[in-house]
Amino acid sequence: MTIKKSRLQPLILVLGIALIAAGIIQGDYHDTLMKAIMICLECIGIG
Amino acid sequence: MDKKIGVSKRKLIQLLSALIYNANLKGFANGKIYKGPLKGVCIPGLNCYSCPGAIAACPLGSLQSSLNSIGHKWPLYIIGIILVFGILLGRAICAFLCPFGLIQELFYKIPSPKIKKSKQTRRLSLLKYGILLVFVILLPVYTLIQNGVADPAFCKYICPAGTLEGGVPLVALNSRLRDMTGALFNWKIFILSIVLLGSVFIYRPFCRFLCPLGAIYSFFNPYAVFGVSVDEEKCTKCAACTRSCKLDVHYINDRECIRCGECRKVCPSNAISYFSKIAERHRKENQDEKI
Amino acid sequence: MRKFKGSIRIAAFYVLLITVLFAGCKEKPVADQGKSEENNAGADQAEAGNAAEYSELAVGDAAPDFEVELLDGTTLKLSDCQGQPVFLNFWATWCPPCIAEMPDIQKLYDAYSDEAVILAIDVGETKDTVSSFIEEKGYTFNIGLDENLEIGKKYPTDGIPYTVVINSEGIITSIHLGGGTGMLPVFEEDMQAALAE
Numbered sequence: 001m002t003i004k005k006s007r008l009q010p011l012i013l014v015l016g017i018a019l020i021a022a023g024i025i026q027g028d029y030h031d032t033l034m035k036a037i038m039i040c041l042e043c044i045g046i047g
Numbered sequence: 048m049d050k051k052i053g054v055s056k057r058k059l060i061q062l063l064s065a066l067i068y069n070a071n072l073k074g075f076a077n078g079k080i081y082k083g084p085l086k087g088v089c090i091p092g093l094n095c096y097s098c099p100g101a102i103a104a105c106p107l108g109s110l111q112s113s114l115n116s117i118g119h120k121w122p123l124y125i126i127g128i129i130l131v132f133g134i135l136l137g138r139a140i141c142a143f144l145c146p147f148g149l150i151q152e153l154f155y156k157i158p159s160p161k162i163k164k165s166k167q168t169r170r171l172s173l174l175k176y177g178i179l180l181v182f183v184i185l186l187p188v189y190t191l192i193q194n195g196v197a198d199p200a201f202c203k204y205i206c207p208a209g210t211l212e213g214g215v216p217l218v219a220l221n222s223r224l225r226d227m228t229g230a231l232f233n234w235k236i237f238i239l240s241i242v243l244l245g246s247v248f249i250y251r252p253f254c255r256f257l258c259p260l261g262a263i264y265s266f267f268n269p270y271a272v273f274g275v276s277v278d279e280e281k282c283t284k285c286a287a288c289t290r291s292c293k294l295d296v297h298y299i300n301d302r303e304c305i306r307c308g309e310c311r312k313v314c315p316s317n318a319i320s321y322f323s324k325i326a327e328r329h330r331k332e333n334q335d336e337k338i
Numbered sequence: 339m340r341k342f343k344g345s346i347r348i349a350a351f352y353v354l355l356i357t358v359l360f361a362g363c364k365e366k367p368v369a370d371q372g373k374s375e376e377n378n379a380g381a382d383q384a385e386a387g388n389a390a391e392y393s394e395l396a397v398g399d400a401a402p403d404f405e406v407e408l409l410d411g412t413t414l415k416l417s418d419c420q421g422q423p424v425f426l427n428f429w430a431t432w433c434p435p436c437i438a439e440m441p442d443i444q445k446l447y448d449a450y451s452d453e454a455v456i457l458a459i460d461v462g463e464t465k466d467t468v469s470s471f472i473e474e475k476g477y478t479f480n481i482g483l484d485e486n487l488e489i490g491k492k493y494p495t496d497g498i499p500y501t502v503v504i505n506s507e508g509i510i511t512s513i514h515l516g517g518g519t520g521m522l523p524v525f526e527e528d529m530q531a532a533l534a535e
Binding site for chain 3: 030031033035038039040041042043046047
């Protein structure tokens with residue numbers, strides 16, 4: 001069990017970092033930024 | 048002595064993280080949100096990007112709004128961020144790095160009769176997975192299909208953190224916004240009031256029963272690098288730990304464990320400690336070498 | 339020592355966070371990049387707050403001039419619209435209330451396009467995203483593109499939808515922050531008020 005878990009950790013960490021990079025390349029960081037600085041007011045419950 | 052320091056250390060980290068997430072203090076003065084590039088980065092806990100002080104984005108809010116593009120691309124960036132936070136810390140984020148968790152704990156300090164955990168609360172702890180499924184995933188996708196644009200249903204209808212940190216300050220400081228508030232805002236205030244009131248009598252009710260972000264991180268708990276562990280050799284199976292734990296745990300370090308460290312305080316055999324799996328592996332390797 | 343290993347990890351996380359924070363805290367609002375100083379609106383508007391801050395517009399202010407690329411490729415300049423009221427709406431394809439009020443904006447356009455300019459400026463998105471969205475919906479009023487938030491910074495707002503109605507002399511007569519369904523009576527009222535002046 002412990003061995004399986006310890007293999008999983010670096011795997012998921014690397015996968016996570018890879019996804020972050022892939023996401024930035026496909027424009028996700030920009031999208032997140034736009035939505036965080038031009039807030040859709042109803043989306044946060046003001047309306 | 049150590050253990051006492053441990054508890055207040057956690058509070059200190061909670062306070063520090065709340066301050067860092069909301070470092071844009073001038074936002075509170077003029078009622079305007081921060082618009083710098085850091086806003087495209089997510090912090091691990093629940094801190095709404097509509098908070099005038101917020102310097103970064105909430106992972107849950109970003110996840111929901113990213114579903115707008117689900118038709119042509121997967122939200123890789125957000126998923127990656129959640130994977131990294133989850134595998135490193137699991138629900139330690141809840142105990143150390145979430146301002147709304149801190150607020151609930153502060154309300155709990157108000158003297159009152161307290162409602163202890165039970166079989167019912169353990170069952171209720173499953174509700175947050177339902178909220179995750181319905182409000183964070185299904186409803187946004189449904190509204191996307193219906194209207195061509197995804198409603199971030201959790202942020203819109205439920206999230207009390209957003210109401211407290213963003214809705215209330217913005218509406219208070221911006222008269223034009225005040226004119227636009229109607230039934231939805233009143234509903235959100237109602238939810239917030241229930242949660243805060245509940246926090247006086249129940250320990251962290253939002254975290255235990257409602258928070259979809261906690262639900263997401265809970266999947267990482269058995270595998271996270273940072274967690275709580277029991278030294279089997281010292282453990283006498285007295286169960287003082289699970290009994291004293293204010294969360295609905297079945298065993299130490301399970302999915303409800305937020306790594307608050309209280310169990311370390313009460314263990315009569317001193318068998319429980321924080322750990323990181325990497326440190327443990329090094330320790331084991333060193334022991335083997337010595338032999 | 340073992341008990342503090344976890345704390346070390348958390349401390350490391352904080353060092354990282356604080357470093358990132360100071361890096362990002364050079365206070366360069368994204369909307370301010372490439373900021374031009376030709377904000378020829380009323381002097382009061384160009385002033386309030388320091389250079390990195392932006393002051394929100396109020397009713398009675400002169401509407402800041404701008405030039406925007408429309409979806410059909412032409413350019414529209416606000417000052418060219420002198421003599422006609424202008425209905426200005428800031429929106430995005432991912433913003434549900436913005437989309438919800440578009441049918442009302444279409445109705446407004448159908449009723450007033452001879453006497454006024456109806457312009458909905460999309461913020462922060464590419465031309466492709468906007469055009470495929472509008473094509474699908476079939477709206478006919480003017481759609482402007484503000485991908486880099488250049489125009490947005492002259493009309494600073496924390497949120498969308500953001501509607502600014504300007505009369506034929508270039509003075510702002512009404513502002514709405516937020517919107518959604520049921521905005522038609524409000525828009526009509528604004529339009530009448532702007533035409534009346």
